[in-house]
Amino acid sequence: xxxxxxxxxxxxxxxxxxxxxxxxxxxxxxxxxxxxxxxxxxxxxxxxxxxxxxxxxxxxxxxxxxxxxxxxxxxxxxxxxxxxxxxxxxxxxxxxxxxxxxxxxxxxxxxxxxxxxxxxxxxxxxxxxxxxxxxxxxxxxxxxxxxxxxxxxxxxxxxxxxxxxxxxxxxxxxxxxxxxxxxxxxxxxxxxxxxxxxxxxxxxxxxxxxxxxxxxxxxxxxxxxxxxxxxxxxxxxxxxxxxxxxxxxxxxxxxxxxxxxxxxxxxxxxxxxxxxxxxxxxxxxxxxxxxxxxxxxxxxxxxxxxxxxxxxxxxxxxxxxxxxxxxxxxxxxxxxxxxxxxxxxxxxxxxxxxxxxxxxxxxxxxxxxxxxxxxxxxxxxxxxxxxxxxxxxxxxxxxxxxxxxxxxxxxxxxxxxxxxxx
Amino acid sequence: xxxxxxxxxxxxxxxxxxxxxxxxxxxxxxxxxxxxxxxxxxxxxxxxxxxxxxxxxxxxxxxxxxxxxxxxxxxxxxxxxxxxxxxxxxxxxxxxxxxxxxxxxxxxxxxxxxxxxxxxxxxxxxxxxxxxxxxxxxxxxxxxxxxxxxxxxxxxxxxxxxxxxxxxxxxxxxxxxxxxxxxxxxxxxxxxxxxxxxxxxxxxxxxxxxxxxxxxxxxxxxxxxxxxxxxxxxxxxxxxxxxxxxxxxxxxxxxxxxxxxxxxxxxxxxxxxxxxxxxxxxxxxxxxxxxxxxxxxxxxxxxxxxxxxxxxxxxxxxxxxxxxxxxxxxxxxxxxxxxxxxxxxxxxxxxxxxxxxxxxxxxxxxxxxxxxxxx
Amino acid sequence: xxxxxxxxxxxxxxxxxxxxxxxxxxxxxxxxxxxxxxxxxxxxxxxxxxxxxxxxxxxxxxxxxxxxxxxxxxxxxxxxxxxxxxxxxxxxxxxxxxxxxxxxxxxxxxxxxxxxxxxxxxxxxxxxxxxxx
Numbered sequence: 001x002x003x004x005x006x007x008x009x010x011x012x013x014x015x016x017x018x019x020x021x022x023x024x025x026x027x028x029x030x031x032x033x034x035x036x037x038x039x040x041x042x043x044x045x046x047x048x049x050x051x052x053x054x055x056x057x058x059x060x061x062x063x064x065x066x067x068x069x070x071x072x073x074x075x076x077x078x079x080x081x082x083x084x085x086x087x088x089x090x091x092x093x094x095x096x097x098x099x100x101x102x103x104x105x106x107x108x109x110x111x112x113x114x115x116x117x118x119x120x121x122x123x124x125x126x127x128x129x130x131x132x133x134x135x136x137x138x139x140x141x142x143x144x145x146x147x148x149x150x151x152x153x154x155x156x157x158x159x160x161x162x163x164x165x166x167x168x169x170x171x172x173x174x175x176x177x178x179x180x181x182x183x184x185x186x187x188x189x190x191x192x193x194x195x196x197x198x199x200x201x202x203x204x205x206x207x208x209x210x211x212x213x214x215x216x217x218x219x220x221x222x223x224x225x226x227x228x229x230x231x232x233x234x235x236x237x238x239x240x241x242x243x244x245x246x247x248x249x250x251x252x253x254x255x256x257x258x259x260x261x262x263x264x265x266x267x268x269x270x271x272x273x274x275x276x277x278x279x280x281x282x283x284x285x286x287x288x289x290x291x292x293x294x295x296x297x298x299x300x301x302x303x304x305x306x307x308x309x310x311x312x313x314x315x316x317x318x319x320x321x322x323x324x325x326x327x328x329x330x331x332x333x334x335x336x337x338x339x340x341x342x343x344x345x346x347x348x349x350x351x352x353x354x355x356x357x358x359x360x361x362x363x364x365x366x367x368x369x370x371x372x373x374x375x376x377x378x379x380x381x382x383x384x385x386x387x388x389x390x391x392x393x394x395x396x397x398x399x400x401x402x403x404x405x406x407x408x409x410x411x412x413x414x415x416x417x418x419x420x421x422x
Numbered sequence: 423x424x425x426x427x428x429x430x431x432x433x434x435x436x437x438x439x440x441x442x443x444x445x446x447x448x449x450x451x452x453x454x455x456x457x458x459x460x461x462x463x464x465x466x467x468x469x470x471x472x473x474x475x476x477x478x479x480x481x482x483x484x485x486x487x488x489x490x491x492x493x494x495x496x497x498x499x500x501x502x503x504x505x506x507x508x509x510x511x512x513x514x515x516x517x518x519x520x521x522x523x524x525x526x527x528x529x530x531x532x533x534x535x536x537x538x539x540x541x542x543x544x545x546x547x548x549x550x551x552x553x554x555x556x557x558x559x560x561x562x563x564x565x566x567x568x569x570x571x572x573x574x575x576x577x578x579x580x581x582x583x584x585x586x587x588x589x590x591x592x593x594x595x596x597x598x599x600x601x602x603x604x605x606x607x608x609x610x611x612x613x614x615x616x617x618x619x620x621x622x623x624x625x626x627x628x629x630x631x632x633x634x635x636x637x638x639x640x641x642x643x644x645x646x647x648x649x650x651x652x653x654x655x656x657x658x659x660x661x662x663x664x665x666x667x668x669x670x671x672x673x674x675x676x677x678x679x680x681x682x683x684x685x686x687x688x689x690x691x692x693x694x695x696x697x698x699x700x701x702x703x704x705x706x707x708x709x710x711x712x713x714x715x716x717x718x719x720x721x722x723x724x725x726x727x728x729x730x731x732x733x734x735x736x737x738x739x740x741x742x743x744x745x746x747x748x749x750x751x752x753x754x755x756x757x758x759x760x761x762x763x764x765x766x767x768x769x770x771x772x773x774x775x776x777x778x779x780x781x782x783x784x785x786x787x788x789x790x791x792x793x794x795x796x797x
Numbered sequence: 798x799x800x801x802x803x804x805x806x807x808x809x810x811x812x813x814x815x816x817x818x819x820x821x822x823x824x825x826x827x828x829x830x831x832x833x834x835x836x837x838x839x840x841x842x843x844x845x846x847x848x849x850x851x852x853x854x855x856x857x858x859x860x861x862x863x864x865x866x867x868x869x870x871x872x873x874x875x876x877x878x879x880x881x882x883x884x885x886x887x888x889x890x891x892x893x894x895x896x897x898x899x900x901x902x903x904x905x906x907x908x909x910x911x912x913x914x915x916x917x918x919x920x921x922x923x924x925x926x927x928x929x930x
Contacts, residue, residue, distance in 0.1 A: 023464055025456055030466070031651065033456035042453065046446045046620070061437075061731075090495030090622065093640045093650035123640025123649055130639055222651060227453055229495065229622050229653020246637060249498040249522030258522060259498035260438070260615065262622025262656070268453075325858060327835055332463070333800075333808060333861035339463040353835065365832030401814045401864070403839035403856040404832060419831030467799070 020382045022337045028317055028376030029172050029200060030341055034268070035225035035377065041271040042227065045264035064263045071270025078273040079198070079217060080208035081234050087253045088261055088269075091231040092199035093123045094246070095218035096166075098233055098257065099195045100127045102243030103164050103216070104136055111163035117141045117149050117178075118359045120168050121197055128166075137161070145361050146310035147176035155186055164193045169201035169217075173356040173372055174309030175318025177205060184213030193241055199223050199231075203276030204284065204315050209234055215241050221265065225377060226272030230265035233257075283377065288316040290375050290384050295319055297388045302395055308357055308370060317375040320357075322366045323391075325405035326398045331371060334394035338387050341372050365404075365414070430729040431775045435768030436565055436593060436708060437733055438615050442769065445619055445662040452658035459652050460641060469654055476661025480625055483617075483664040484591070484610060485601040492626045492634075492647045493657050497592040497613030498522040499637075500626040501559075503648070504588045504609040505530075507634040510557035514549055514585075516541045516571070517751035523559050523590055533560070538702040539569040539752045543579060550583035558587045562594035562605070566748045566764050567699035568708025570598070577606030586632070592616050592624070596667035597674065597705045608632050614656060618769065619663030623656035677767045678706030680776050684765065685709055687780045692787055696758065698749060707767040710749075711783075712758055716790045718746075721763050728782045732763050800861065801895035807865035812872045815854040817841040825918025827910045836863045836903065840870060840910035842882070844918055850874050850882055855910070862900035866890050866907035879915050 025033070045067065073083040089095045104114060116128055118140045128138045139157045141149045149167060158165070165187050170177045180196060187194035198207060199220035209217060217234040221227050235241050235256065249258030276283075298305055304324040323331060328342035342354075353367035362370070375384070399405040407414060432440070441449075452472055457465030459473055474488075481488045494500045501522040505513060513530040515523050518539060524530070531549060534542045541560055550556060558580045563570050573589050580587040589607035591600050596617030602610050609632065614623040628634050628647065640649030685697055688711060696712035713721055718734030725732050734746075745760035754762075765779065800808075816839070819826045823843050830837040836859030843852040853871035857864045869890055874882040890896075890904040 025465060027458070027461060027463065027465070030461050031456070031458035034453055036454070039450070039453055043450060046441060046449055090499070090653065091650045094495070094638050096640070097638045097649075121640070123638075126639035126649070220651075222458075227653075227655060228651055229656045247495075247499050247502045247522075248525035248528075249501070249520070251521070251525075258502075258525070259496045260613075260621050262496075262615075262620060264620065265622045265653075265656070327859045327863075329835075329860035330808075330858075330864060336464075339457075339461070339465050341461060341463070363833070365835075368832070368835040401811060401856050402858045403828065403837055404858045406816065406839075406856060414832060417828075419833070419837075420829060 020380060020386050023339055024337060024383045024387060025339045026373050026375060026379065026383075026387060027339045027341050028374035028379075029175070029223075029372060030374070031222045031228065032225045032376055033378065034222075034227055035272065035275060037275060038226055038268050038271045042264040042268040045267055068261055068263055068266045071266045074270035074274045075219065075232050076234075078202060078207070078277040079219070079234060080210050081217075082237065085234050085237055087233045087235055087256045088266055089231045089233055089257055090229055092121075092197065092218045092220035092223070093231075095220075095231050095233040096121065096123045096197050097127050098243065098246050099216045099218060100124065100131065100164070100166060101246060102256070103193055103195070103241065104131050104134075105244040106242050107163045108136070111161050113137045113139070113159055113161040113163065115139045115141060115154065115157050115162060115165045117143060117167050119143050119147060119171055119174075119356045120166065121172055121199070124166055124168070124197055141167075143359055146313070147171060147174050147308075147360055148310065148313065149178060149183075151179065151182055151186065154183065158186070158190045158192055162190070162192045164195055166195040166197065169196045169198040169207065170205065170315050171309070171356060172200050173354055174320045174360070175200070175315035176309040177201065177313045177315065180207070180214065181212045187215075188213040200315060203273065203280060204317065206280070209236065215239070219269075221269040221272060224272045224276050227265050227268040230262065230269045232269065284316045287375050287379070290379055290381060291317060291319055293381070294373070294375070294384045294388055295321075297385075298391065301388070301392050306366065308360060308362055317379075319373045320370060321373065322362065322370045323395050324366065324369055325402045325408060326395050327368050328370050330398060331369075331391075331394055334398060335387075335390050338390055340374075342370060430731065431778060432731050432770065433765045433767060433775070433779060434731045434733050436568075436616070436764060436766035438621065439618055439768050440770055441620060441659065441663065442618055442666050444666055445659050448662040449620060449655045449659040453655035455654050459654065460643065469652075472654060472658050473652055476657045476664075479661040479664045480612065483595065483600070483668050484612065484627060485603050486610075486627045487630065489645065490627050490629055492628055492644045493652060493660075494624045494626055494648055495622055495653070496624040497590070497611055497616065498624075500592075500611035500613070500624045501588075501590055502526040503626050503634070503637050504611060505557065505559060506637055507647075508557055508586060508609070508632065509635060510555055510586065512554045512556040513559065514546065514556055515559040516561065518564050518748045519559060519561055520565060520590060520592070523561070527559075530559075533558075535751050537753045539564060539567050539699045539748070540702055541571050541576060543572060543575055546576060547579050547583075550580065550585055553583075556580070556583070556585040558585050559590065560587065561590040561592075562600065563591075563598065563705045564699070564748060565593045566746055566762075567710040567752075568593070568705035568766075569699035570594070570703045570705065573605045573607065581606065593705065596663070597707055602627050602629065609634075614660035614663060617663050617667045620656050620659040623653050623660045625660070673769060674706045677771070680767055680771065680773065681707060681709050681765075683776050684780060685711075688783060691780075691784050696754070696762070698752065698754075698762065709765045710762055711765065712762045713783075713787055713790070714758070714761060715794055716786065717760055718763050721786060724786045725763075725782055728778075728785075730779060730782055732765050734763050800897075804862065804865045804894040804896070807868040807894065808861040811855075811864055811868040813854050813868065813875075814856065816856060817843055817852065817854050822921060825914040825916070825921065827913025827915075827917060829909045829913050830859070830906050832858065835859060836906060838863065838867045838906055838910040840867060840907075840914045842874065842914045842918060844879065848878050850877055850879070859903065859906075860900070862894070862896055862903040863906060865894050866896070866903045867910060869893060870907040870911055874911055879918065882911055883915055885911055
């Protein structure tokens with residue numbers, strides 16, 4: 001209780017002159033605010049420049065087409081791809097759906113097997129399940145406690161019927177980065193396409209589709225300070241990847257994705273990539289410093305806090321922590337000045353514990369105590385320090401009213417109790 | 423002839439239209455929205471509220487309930503979702519549908535149209551009489567000719583045969599009153615940028631009771647009917663445009679008067695030119711004009727040099743201009759079908775634009791005639 | 798999801814947090830829920846010789862709705878007889894706190910906790926009351 005009082009006092013001090021503007025956004029893996037520079041680049045395309053980029057016979061259309069092509073080149077540049085290999089989509093969900101369904105269906109006469117990992121984003125897993133219903137076979141690779149797949153298991157899973165391996169670059173909940181170059185090498189050697197959902201990774205860590213031997217890559221606009229409603233799919237040309245379109249019509253995007261391109265959104269995604277490419281090195285360093293500062297203070301001041309996923313092979317701006325004996329949602333309500341998430345944004349409305357954490361072998365009771373904390377481009381040191389104070393005092397308060405914490409302090413093994421459940 | 427230095431005139435509103443200032447303002451504000459609508463914290467809830475507001479506006483524009491609106495990345499996706507999502511055994515589409523309908527269901531049977539470009543309801547009746555859980559897809563207004571289709575009558579025919587009906591109202595919404603209930607459509611597609619909103623957003627109206635399988639799988643957005651983080655700025659812009667379209671229905675009369683003026687004056691110059699669909703109800707802003715002996719593409723370039731944007735064929739063919747499939751379906755000979763341009767008026771046009779357009783048209787027409795006579 | 802003022806008040810200023818001596822003869826303890834389900838409630842009552850609940854305490858591991866439901870439960874049962882306490886229904890709790898539909902289970906758990914605490918007290922006194930009769 002003495003430490004709690006001290007913590008509270010420090011919290012009070014923080015509430016004085018040093019307090020950052022509230023609420024504090026620490027949910028950069030759910031979405032990122034659009035960078036004002038990106039907004040500036042987009043705005044002219046909302047107003048005076050409204051041509052349809054496919055109207056090739058008048059100046060309104062040419063100007064829009066030129067802007068879209070510039071954006072395509074900017075997107076290609078950040079992942080080492082040629083602009084001709086970039087297909088615009090409405091977002092990473094569509095990119096993932098298109099890559100998986102498109103490749104599977106195109107090659108279905110010869111091959112019928114796909115490989116993915118159990119920690120993939122829900123849209124990959126849902127699409128895979130749908131493909132299973134269509135008659136494809138899917139192998140779901142497990143991950144180790146650190147969140148990484150086992151390359152030997154991947155090798156063993158590939159058969160001569162395997163058409164595609166889909167392994168995400170960085171996980172949306174735990175930020176863990178998979179060994180892309182190694183996976184790419186294995187896939188290329190075995191003649192299997194390698195797709196990676198890089199929605200969380202593009203612009204955060206260096207990616208190069210050529211040296212990593214990536215054949216398809218999903219990119220999201222709103223995860224890299226670009227607008228929502230736009231994404232891209234990189235579709236390699238060497239070796240050439242073919243796919244069946246999901247959305248048919250005017251034949252835009254070389255027939256892979258029909259629909260009028262939204263010029264402002266394309267421009268926004270291009271600009272977001274250009275900014276991220278320029279600033280990635282320094283920004284990654286800064287975020288890692290902020291994250292490490294946060295984590296070090298939390299560990300020092302709170303017992304029984306556990307990190308989920310490997311710390312080193314991880315996005316610089318991500319932490320996923322279990323605050324034992326304190327339920328995550330209850331904690332979120334206590335730290336309402338901080339925008340964080342328990343589980344991923346898409347599932348937090350449902351009350352199931354995160355399947356990603358469960359896949360790491362995190363016990364269900366521990367998964368319920370987890371928060372994802374995401375730092376990003378607009379996070380300041382002052383915000384980090386305030387967040388630490390706020391979390392420490394809330395965790396202490398909730399532990400003081402947690403029956404589990406009380407039992408643990410009394411030395412009762414929680415596993416020895418016959419819980420009723422309900 | 424008016425020189426290219428004059429203020430450019432945009433007469434291609436059916437391809438894409440400039441957004442009214444209120445729409446731009448709403449989007450500029452929403453594009454900075456930091457939250458993900460699926461997040462439970464305050465930022466997420468604020469984003470969710472913006473989307474709910476837009477959903478109400480779009481629903482109101484077409485007389486639908488809010489929960490019947492599924493936001494998509496545009497009209498093309500909405501059409502693909504409709505045709506692929508209901509699991510129909512047979513799909514019947516009119517021969518003048520947009521490519522996003524025709525190519526979404528390449529196996530679909532084609533319902534013929536009359537020489538005026540109107541769907542042949544007797545043919546539809548006969549086709550449906552052959553039975554089998556069918557989906558009928560008929561557009562409300564054609565993008566090239568503006569001809570309005572008898573969707574309500576087609577819906578009655580379809581329902582009598584136990585079939586469902588999808589209506590592509592992409593060109594119609596904002597240019598005429600659209601009421602999904604009065605049309606009797608089970609599914610209805612909308613596009614943001616065709617009604618004064620942004621590109622990259624559209625909607626499929628799915629009447630309650632109609633089961634729809636998603637095309638994009640993942641999160642539970644749009645009541646599990648369309649996964650993917652919502653395009654907030656786009657949806658907000660779409661909502662603002664839907665609201666503005668509902669309020670600006672008076673424009674239609676003015677645009678219709680200008681369009682009729684153009685056609686009357688062109689007929690004065692050349693009584694023999696075809697004006698497609700002029701004998702039947704059309705969108706007030708659209709005119710599809712033939713110019714015998716001059717390829718549509720050549721006309722478009724000549725107009726562009728004179729600072730006037732019009733189009734030939736449909737802009738969606740990624741620059742490839744082919745003889746119009748719509749005009750061919752109406753019985754136009756291949757030559758004639760390749761010699762038409764589409765003029766589509768919109769907000770921002772002025773009465774003087776009519777004079778300039780007619781002047782340039784006369785110029786192009788007379789030059790072509792002189793060349794032909796010389797040859 | 799937005800929460801009612803009453804719910805937030807109970808979450809931020811929970812009533813009757815704490816523990817009673819579970820071995821004391823006049824204390825009944827209910828422990829319901831499971832850590833794996835994301836909520837555990839411990840609710841304790843101290844009952845006087847007239848059979849009136851004199852004091853109630855709780856500790857809860859769970860979301861804000863679970864904490865508020867148990868806080869409210871302790872407030873309601875104080876001063877009631879065991880029989881009266883047992884008549885408290887989850888929908889009364891849910892209604893009072895305006896729980897959103899996905900949180901109704903929290904009120905169910907609070908009702909269970911009351912019943913479990915009463916049952917524990919009765920079990921402790923089973924021999925005695927029979928003797929009195």
